[in-house]
Amino acid sequence: MSIADSDRDFRDSIAGVYDSHLVPLIFEPYAADLAKRLASRPVTRVLEIAAGTGVATRAMASVLPESVSIIATDLNQAMIDQAMAVGTARPVEWRRADAMQLPFADGSFDAVVCQFGVMFFPDKTKAFAEVRRVLAPGGLFVFNAWDRIEENEIPDTVTNALATFFPDDPPRFMARMAHGYFDRATIERDLVDGGFTKSPEITTVAARSHAATARDAAVAFCLGTPLRNEIEARASHRLAEATDVVTDAIAARFGRGPVDAKIQAHVVMIENG
DSSP states (O other): OOHHHHHTOOOHHHHHHIIIIIIIIIIHHHHHHHHHHHHTSOOSEEEEESOTTSHHHHHHHHHSOTTSEEEEEESOHHHHHHHHHHOOSSOOEEEEOOTTSOOSOTTOEEEEEEESOGGGOSSHHHHHHHHHHHEEEEEEEEEEEEOOGGGSHHHHHHHHHHHHHSTTSOOOHIIIIITSOOOHHHHHHHHHHTTOOSOOEEEEEEEEEEESSHHHHHHHHHHSSTHHHHHHHHHGGGHHHHHHHHHHHHHHHHOSSSEEEEEEEEEEEEEOO
């Protein structure tokens, strides 16, 4: 499996841990933030892309009126299956879809939402062009992306710990992919190249990341993200040992539990002019 494929491989064994450990650790506060921002707009047709296991979907379903239709999509069927198993407060349509080639007509939605998915798009300009195509005139595109890894304390600790465990070939998924799309000027340029003509509103939002124990935080990243693929590609028999090393590193920095750490992301809002 190539690095590009590995970075986007959220198989069944990852999806469950992602939802049980990673979602409450880092995603929930930003899902609530996106839903609140969307609730202030007069939307009726919402598309979510790269929905993962549905943390933002659940937040939107809870705060948006039932008259607002929500279609939630993801490239990985395992993530959709997990999201559907958890469920939402009201009916949502789930579909497998590639953000690079959305199966919807032009102008179908008055809002498109993406919760920490844009960094995984292999061609961001093409994905943004697809978003603009399916947005109605005046429609809103709102998404978030993690800030640089140094501003996100647990992922930074995880990455540094694994660099000591695999010194000759350190796994870099968190820095390369999850936290690799933080430059605001790059984001603005990609939106322009995707056809957006209005200026985006970009807000940097800091929050807190909480886990019951250091072990829970280590499991979230080592078993609940494609970082697992990188660890197993180097030494599949050492996944448990690598998770132990990460647990000890998190405990050394934050204590064995409960864990309270800084996370930080950019929230981007732009209208389809």
